Each structure stands twice: as structure tokens, then as C-alpha cells.
Amino acid sequence: MPKILMKGAEAIGEAAIRAGCLSYFGYPITPQSEVGEYMSRRLPEVGGVFVQAESEVAASQMIYGAAGAGVRVMTTTSSPGFSLMAEAMSYIAASELPAVVVNIVRGGPGLGGILPSQGDYFQAVKGGGHGDYRCLVLAPATVQEFVECVMKAFPLAEKYLNPVLLIGDGMIAQMMEPVDFDAVKTEPQRDVEAWATTGCKDRPRNVVECLWLDPKLCEDFNFELIEKYKKMTAEDCYFEEYELDDQPEMVVVAYGTTSRIVRTAIEELRKDGYKIGMLRPITLFPFPFARLRELSETSHVKAFSVVEMSQGQMLEDVRWAIRDKFPVGFFCRMGGIVPSPEEVIDFLKQEFVTRGLKGAVS
């Protein structure tokens, strides 16, 4: 199929439908209400289910129910709404159900703003709701990549019986970019008869629950989760390396929208001879700790920088990844302000000076 020009939010909805997700429950919130609008129009055309819930609390509990009943299901929201979904995220993870949730992050805290932010990183990757659980978190950087990640999210959720969270921001959700829906094929849904509440015909009953009155059993389950997350780390940790193959002195770490700006900055800096590249995490959980550590142990890498639209949330993971072997330079804009390529270039140039690196070849 040829590429079509599509707004990010609508592409997310279409990608889900093409992935065989025929049920969507959601509550409007800027800057992603268009996903629900799109689904309300498209799902009836394909025999699917659209419900506008009374709140994000309810929308997320509806997907808990639908996921338990064994169908592909998705909800989308933005930051304040995602806070309200924390309860259901914890239950979905604890009940080991596959479900896909998209958080189009906006400026915060509080009601914040509606413009792009990465301030929900901790909430996305460190759990977010109560208890020890993780979502598999994907952070695409373009509309096309968002489409591909949505399509991959369903099989991943089914592989791990775990919620998959996609995070983006208003830049990606509101922007129109060319997309090719045929670039990825979604795997068919796995068999759900062993656990889903489809009616106990010709089989023992299935029960979806997450209560362990015996602490030993609850602990055992927590150990199982650790194994699940280890498997995710081993098999489904994704990242992109940009300009890292000619022994750069500096590695910048950025994801999503900021990675696009960093990419532009690196293109410019390279013209001036700066040896700089980027590691762009695509999964934020599992995070590419091992690869970052490896890079920090090469003889050519002398510095790391992080560019992020938060106070330094991913920065903590990068520092941990390299065990603070070098000080990590940090630049941020927040509250809905997207850094300009110029200010990122200035910051990175300054970092070369501060860290005593060669920088531009004069």
C-alpha cells in the first residue's frame, strides 16, 4: 500500500484496528482525544466495540474486563488520565492480562498543560500504580514508528501476559506524517482458552483475579514477575544506535520527540567534525542498560549526555547504566516546551568543552 498522510492520533487508532484490536474504551483528554473520535467512527465499520467511558478509572477497568475476556483491547489517554488508570494497570499486571495502553504525555504536574512533555517517565517505567510490577514500555519517535509499535504491542502483551504501554506526546499525536500500515504484519492472537473468561463450556472454569491471602503465594508470584521482566530484558529490549559506529567521543541518550531534535543537532555538529552519536531507547522498560554500559566501557566514549523533557527522570537510569563512570551532561526543557535544535547544539558544544573533549576539528 502506498504511504498515506495521517495525523498521529488517528494513525494510532488505525494501527490498533489493523492489529486486530476491535475494542476500545476511552475518555477524552487533550492532546489525544482524536484517537477516541477516530475509533468511534471506525470501529462500528469493522464490527468492533467503542465505548466512551465515564472516566479514565472506568475506561481502564473496562479494558481490564475485556482483556480478561480474551480479546485484543486498547485505551489511550494523556497524563492526568493515566494517573487515574494506575489502579487498573496494577490489576492488569497482577492478573497477568494482555492489554495495550497509550499515554500521550503532556506537561505536568497537576492539570499541567497540553503540550509535549516527558514528565511521566517514572510513572511509565517504574510501575506507576501500587505494588511491584512493570509495564513493557515502548517510546516511538515518529508516526510511522508509533504505528509499528502499536502493531507489535498486542503480540508482546500476549507473549508476556502483561500490559504494554506506549508513550508519546502531543508532537507525535498531533502531527501529520506519511505512514505505511503494511510495513509490519501483526502476529495473530494466541489462544486464550487456558485463562480467558469466555464461558466454561467443555473446560474447567477460568478465573481472572489477583488476590493472594497467603503471603508465601504472593511472594512466589512476585518472584515469577521478576523472571518475566528478565525475559523481557533478554528478548525484547529495543533501541536505535545513531552515528555510533565511528568511535564517537560523546553518546547522547534521548527518546521520542527529543530524539528527533537530538538527531538534527548531531547532524549539524557532525558537519563541524564533532564525534558524537545517539543511543535512542525504543523500549524504556526494558531499558538498554547493558548496551549503555558497554558503550561506557569502550576506549573512545568519553562522555554521556541526556536530553529530556523532564527534570531528569531517564537521566537516573542512564547514570545507573554507566555506574556514573563519567558525569552525565543534562539538558531539559519542561512544561510543554520542546527544546530547539539550536539550544541543544549549544548545550552539546558546551559539554564538549566542559568534559575536555576534542570536539570540532579546527
Added chain:
Amino acid sequence: MKTIFERPQSMTKAETHYCPGCTHGVAHRMVAEIVDELGIREKTVGIAPVGCSVLIYRYMDTDMQSAAHGRAPAVATGVKRVRPELCVYTYQGDGDLASIGMGEIVHAANRGEKITVVFINNAVYGMTGGQMAPTTMPGQKTTTSPKGRDVNWCGMPIRMSELLSTLRTPSFVVRSSLHTPHHIIQSKQALRRAFQYQLAGTCFSFVELLSICPTNWGITPVQSNKWLEETMLPYYPLGIFKTPEDK
């Protein structure tokens, strides 16, 4: 030998954990009997609440899902919408449904979800040790209203059946009670009708069952039935509040 009483097929062999005299067991059994009688065990999904009946999924031999506190109507919505051929019911206490889950129940009813709600009103938070519920009677002593519910600060008890019957979406709303065998028989009839409406795809159906919690009321089961009759019945009148045929 003729069998005149046995465990409903739709119940497991697990022993329930309820206190002596508790009416949760009676209500569970009625639901299971109706599932048997309607021949729908293989297409029924029950949604468990958070409350004393949180473990109902151990007792019902059908597919079951749990819900977070108060969210059962939303979970039921998710199941029913994606699998409309199933019979989906929630089983909820008064704290669960009328307090933390007020939003979910009102909107599920108002959307006209084709689900059945079994609402156990025992005028108290049983599971957490007898705190005041939105349904606690004026003057009723609980662990968080030690001097009795003060309606000046806590308002009057919420009458859920009346409240839901004000919604304009067609539904079946009935209040019944479990304090005498006669009332139990009536309750079962109401429940059967509620499930039948769902099976016919007619409407949302809601059965409020006045229940006792001897443990947290601090009186015997016999005294509890009497207290229900004398204190709750006058405030919570029994009967059908709404049928889908109503104009």
C-alpha cells in the same frame, strides 16, 4: 431415594468463609441456583467485588473475574461489550457499589449495559471491620460513627434502587430482602427476572438485597433479622422500582 436438596451445579465444593448467620452465602446460593435453572453455567461470567464477598470466585463454578473496589460494573461492561453472548453479572456490597463505585454503577445503569447487578446492602463495611457505609442508618453505631450516624454531617443513607430508578434509560430495578424465608423466595424470583431480562437482551437489571452482618452489627443473627425488619425496612421499602416496560 429422591434428592430434595443439593449443592447447585454452579457452585464449587469450597466451604465459604462467611460468619455464622451471614446472608452472603444465601445470596450466592440463589445466584447459583438461577444460573443452573436457566441452564447458563457455560456462558456465565461473574464479577467479584472487593468486600466480604471478594472470594465469590472461589465459590462459583463458572468463569469469574475480579474487579478493583467499586469497579465491577466497568469490568462487567468490558466483558459484556466484547462478548455479548455471555451472561455477565456483578455481585457487590454497599461500600463497593454505593460509595467508591458510585460513578461506575450509575453510568453502567445509564448506558443500559445488558448486565445484572446483585447488590448486597448490609448497611455497613463488613470486610474492613464495620465502618460506616453510605447506607448506614441514621443513628446506627459503627466503628467510624461511634456515637451513631450523624445525618447532619454524613447525610442520609443513600437509597440506590430509588436513585437508579430516576435514570431515564430503561432498566429493571428491584429491592428485596433476605431476612425471612418468605423474603428469600421473593428475592430469588426478582433475581430470576433480572437474569431473564439480560438473557433477552432487554436492559440493565439491578437487584438490591437487604442483608445482615451480625458480626459488625454486634448482635446475633436472629436479632439482626429483627433489626433489619424494624430499622431498615421502613427506610428501604421493598418492591419493583422500575421495569423496562415503564414509560
